[in-house]
Amino acid sequence: MSLRLTRRPLSVPAAMEALEGPGLGGVVLFAGRVRPDATRRGRVVALEYEAHRTLARVVLAELERKVHRRYGAERVVLWHRLGSVPVGQVSVVVGVATVHRTEAFAAARFLIDQLKARAPIWKTERVQPARRRQSRPPSPGGRGAG
Amino acid sequence: MPGRVTVRLFATARVAVGASQLRIRVDPDGVTAKSLIDSLGKHYPKLAPALRTSRFVLNERYLTRLTNKVRPGDEFAVHPPYGGG
Numbered sequence: 001m002s003l004r005l006t007r008r009p010l011s012v013p014a015a016m017e018a019l020e021g022p023g024l025g026g027v028v029l030f031a032g033r034v035r036p037d038a039t040r041r042g043r044v045v046a047l048e049y050e051a052h053r054t055l056a057r058v059v060l061a062e063l064e065r066k067v068h069r070r071y072g073a074e075r076v077v078l079w080h081r082l083g084s085v086p087v088g089q090v091s092v093v094v095g096v097a098t099v100h101r102t103e104a105f106a107a108a109r110f111l112i113d114q115l116k117a118r119a120p121i122w123k124t125e126r127v128q129p130a131r132r133r134q135s136r137p138p139s140p141g142g143r144g145a146g
Numbered sequence: 147m148p149g150r151v152t153v154r155l156f157a158t159a160r161v162a163v164g165a166s167q168l169r170i171r172v173d174p175d176g177v178t179a180k181s182l183i184d185s186l187g188k189h190y191p192k193l194a195p196a197l198r199t200s201r202f203v204l205n206e207r208y209l210t211r212l213t214n215k216v217r218p219g220d221e222f223a224v225h226p227p228y229g230g231g
Contacts, residue, residue: 050156052156052223058206116229120203121229121231122156122229
């Protein structure tokens with residue numbers, strides 16, 4: 001099992017490596033990236049993540065044990081960024097390796113849904129305030145061509 | 147002599163108070179969690195809405211009963227709804 005709550009960038013290839021194991025034919029890896037969503041305050045440029053770290057680790061470890069029991073997951077990756085994560089960067093990686101694909105898909109879905117609902121992690125949007133539109137000065141000749 | 151409880155605040159609760167941690171004086175025998183939460187809401191009115199939707203953690207365990215005692219030296223955390231991922 002691999003749990004991380006880190007301020008450092010998350011590497012998807014490194015997550016794939018952590019999911020290797022003999023006979024594990026089904027590997028599902030989910031990576032969540034920060035989107036440049038438009039909000040009322042402006043466009044999102046980054047998400048600021050914070051966590052109750054000790055408790056978050058306990059919750060993530062419980063989730064890992066559950067997917068092992070329910071889905072036979074032999075390898076699990078649960079990585080989450082903390083601090084400021086700019087648009088386009090990966091903020092969360094959830095990965096599962098099982099013998100067959102059906103269990104891997106189900107386990108990965110379960111993990112990301114449960115992580116979002118149960119892990120004491122929060123995000124705050126950092127936005128680029130929308131620029132006010134400047135009204136054009138009226139042209140000397142008034143409206144129309146010429 | 148009264149002692150203090152450390153209150154940790156996260157996300158909207160932290161923003162409402164303007165601090166991530168408070169040290170609250172309580173009686174040596176402690177107070178109920180409900181009493182502590184009510185007191186926080188009174189002293190920090192901006193925190194009251196977050197308290198209504200939060201879960202609470204006492205010494206790294208989720209609080210199951212508002213009648214549980216919070217004693218000097220304890221750590222009490224306010225967890226607004228989660229939003230990881």
